[in-house]
Amino acid sequence: MIIRIILLIALLLCISSSNSAENINESLYRIPNTDNLLYLELDIGLVIIELNPLFAPKHVTQIKKLTRTHFYDGLTFYRVIDGFVAQAGTSIDEDNGSQYFKITNKLLLLPIENQITNITNKAFSLVQSPDMFAAKTGFIAGFGSARNNDDSITWLTHCPGVIGMSRNNAPNTATTDFYIVIGQAPRYLDSIMTIFGRVVYGMDVVQKINRGNAKNNGVFDDANKTTTIKKISVASDIPKSEQLNIMIERTDTMSFKSKLSKRRKRPSPFFYKKPPQALDICQIPIETVVF
Amino acid sequence: MIIRIILLIALLLCISSSNSAENINESLYRIPNTDNLLYLELDIGLVIIELNPLFAPKHVTQIKKLTRTHFYDGLTFYRVIDGFVAQAGTSIDEDNGSQYFKITNKLLLLPIENQITNITNKAFSLVQSPDMFAAKTGFIAGFGSARNNDDSITWLTHCPGVIGMSRNNAPNTATTDFYIVIGQAPRYLDSIMTIFGRVVYGMDVVQKINRGNAKNNGVFDDANKTTTIKKISVASDIPKSEQLNIMIERTDTMSFKSKLSKRRKRPSPFFYKKPPQALDICQIPIETVVF
Structure with missing residues (x-):
């Protein structure tokens, strides 16, 4: 509670001198752009997703467009495998009997956006x-990512909570259905x-999404058991008074880097024997604060 | 469904010639010893845990003893951090303000059982x-494990679903409280x-356990929100008619090893670009079949 108040004060100070880039850089949190936040309202609670237009601009554009036409409202998580993914959208391709969704509109076909080349080492x-x-x-603005040896290619990693677009066998076949990683x-x-985003709030709600039959690739034996999407909205379309004020831990600060270093070394006496000094990119929490 | 029936038939064939070790070895599934199964009945559903006396004999003995005295019945998951662990038992050490539970009975102190030395390569x-x-x-009877370079030491890995005993800073301070890994x-x-066991049934139920306040180390702001343990039982103490018949995929068969190899190579055309040929020990599902 005290920490929350301190953060709020720190934040207000930043806002009050909002044109000072110096202050913003020093802050340990950032306020996400509401135009890149999705409110995924399930029948079991609210989930907030931060979109990533840096890595997946066309997917983000499409998901926002579909969201604004209310395409997802009333659809369900129809394929859910515990420890793997929860997939939502229209339906699966019955002919294939597996994860591929039925292509509802060929015009929506998206090119795969699986890597980028223009990331500086600083980021x-x-x-x-x-x-x-x-x-x-490493992290890029809160997103787990990976790179090749000469840093020429960077891609996002499939950590718990990331949201990606389902596709058929061919790479450029994603259209509408998406999955959230819910397991290892x-x-x-x-x-x-x-990958076009990640859950920044409500991962506990995501974990409550009903699971399907793992032996039938996550599809439900009883379609009535699926969890329903009441509504998806772009946060900036929601009245300010109904938005949840969140700020997300920055991953480019000295403070965050020293947290990583501490996590690697495990100085706490609880570690009476020190573990290997390795870090799993998907096992590092990035804090979201509601203020 | 067809697979289930085939498995059932295969299984019945095994049972009908139950003294033939050869048949049992050839089966792809094993029926766990009900004396090493715990039924963890939560207010939200049933979870079955397979105990591991090979790695943690003293812990298994103690947990069964406590179970049979109804020690856990009515207790709660009082410390739950989404993406990390759900911890149950008596209470936390208020002085420490962190994960360590209050030691209710010093006589119960357990020696740490963190590694073994007598595992053959064959297992x-x-x-x-x-x-x-x-x-x-690698796997040892369905449990993820790891070894040092010369195979002299083997220990269990903290994969999602494993159950371990909480302790204080000193290694030999575990008593009653346990945690289940629910995240990466x-x-x-x-x-x-x-680690003294792992969830073999009902991991979806475990994922529905209410989360506490991550900013307060997973402890609940509102104690009424905790998920309750209705009862823990050793399966063999339950009338046969009330037991769930399960069999668990064997991890020492040629079939399982070829599944691992296929998983490494990803021959499916869905992998239009093949991923690195590496396998995460915690990202390989071991099937449990209810028959």
């Missing part, structure tokens, strides 16, 4: 090198799927 | 070498905690 807070699935991992990071999906 | 199904946190990882594997806890 990347190194976490681990080498990682088991990449030359290195399926890193083998890195850079072959498009 | 260990290799998954990955090197792994980010160990020289190698906290591998840094490997071999400094005692």
